[in-house]
Amino acid sequence: KQEVTQIPAALSVPEGENLVLNCSFTDSAIYNLQWFRQDPGKGLTSLLLIQSSQREQTSGRLNASLDKSSGRSTLYIAASQPGDSATYLCAVYAGNTPLVFGKGTRLSVIA
């Protein structure tokens, strides 16, 4: 059974700092991995999707990497801003099974 773990559970950083969020999964037979952002009490916004054949994806200040063989992904946020404060979730998709989510990392960026 696929399990997704995100470390740390919570993170507080000063504005301007670069940071890395970690996601690990137990079964490397995935189709893709997706990073989402969730603001309090809100739905999810898809940030980046990495196919199993890819190693990274970039969007603006965000860069997500994937090492499928080791079951790891990282989300790198450059020059963090208070507006980046949210919960970040990673989820893996194995084709014909439901998306499996981690519990998320709650990020606070202090001005």
Next chain:
Amino acid sequence: SAVISQKPSRDICQRGTSLTIQCQVDSQVTMMFWYRQQPGQSLTLIATANQGSEATYESGFVIDKFPISRPNLTFSTLTVSNMSPEDSSIYLCSVLEYPAGPEGEKLFFGSGTQLSVL
């Protein structure tokens, strides 16, 4: 990408009552899903809403508690029946899309319904 409208955005309900959550998509989609996120937990899939047939429920979820309708390819409802405080969660509908380009299929979410049961 699909625009997903979900309502209500939040509600406070009494124990024993039922609430129906609506999900409207601005384009026809084949796959629609309903998720639940309990406080401090990750998202859990409740069911896949199938157009024209019964929903497919995940382990731990049953139709009597979470009846789902999917009358067409752009609309679905989830009802939380006979609610108890343990049903207090965020409920999210999502759709699977296949955007052009190398990304392949991608999951998009509605804005969620925050339900509190007293």
